[in-house]
Amino acid sequence: MSMTAHRLLELLRQVRSLDFTARSESDTGWNGRGSGNVEIESPLPDIVLFHESGQWQAEGQPGRVAFRNVYRWSVVDALTVRLEHLRLGRDQPVFLLDLAAGSDGIWQAAVPHLCVDDRYALRLTAEPAGLRAVWTIHGPKKQETLDYAYTF
Structure with missing residues (x-):
């Protein structure tokens, strides 16, 4: 049986931290790990905002780089x-994807997000300790996977 959109938002409201790995099969890509915190805001019953912040460490590179997303x-x-990215502010959201609930409990992008020649797809699943979001990015110069573990 499919999870409802409102149930998914209930789970999203419980998220407190994130860990992710980036893997690239292309020469121009990047590999590494990141981790951070997620502050939750829910201005309306049907909306959840993720304020993500943390540190990114690229493989083979010294130092860590701070990241921040909403x-x-x-x-x-x-x-x-x-799912929208609010990098330009709340009044100028960047549409990313509409995720549809599958009968197998997996949420997937109905249509991939297109950015120039790159296609971004997302699979989101509930796990006992949180949510797993796996992004795949395919294009002429990109063959990448971003694997996020969002922890309650």
Whole structure:
């Protein structure tokens, strides 16, 4: 049975931290690990904002780099959740994906996000300790996977 969009937002509201790995099969890509905190804001019942901040460490590179992102998750309908990046502010969201609930409990992008020649797809699953979000990015110069573990 599919998880409803409102149930997914309930789980998203519980997230407190993130860890991720980046792997690239292309010469121009990057590999490494990151970790950080997620501060949750829920301005309306059908919306959850992720304020992500943390540190990124590229393989073979000295030092860590700080990162900061804000994402908006919102209910579209009973089985669809929209994901937007708020890098330009709340009034200028960058649409990323609409995720549809599958009967197998996996949320997937109905249509990949296109950025120039690159296609971004997302699979989101619930796990006992949190959520796993796996991004795949394919394009002429990119063959990358970003594997996020969001922990409650």
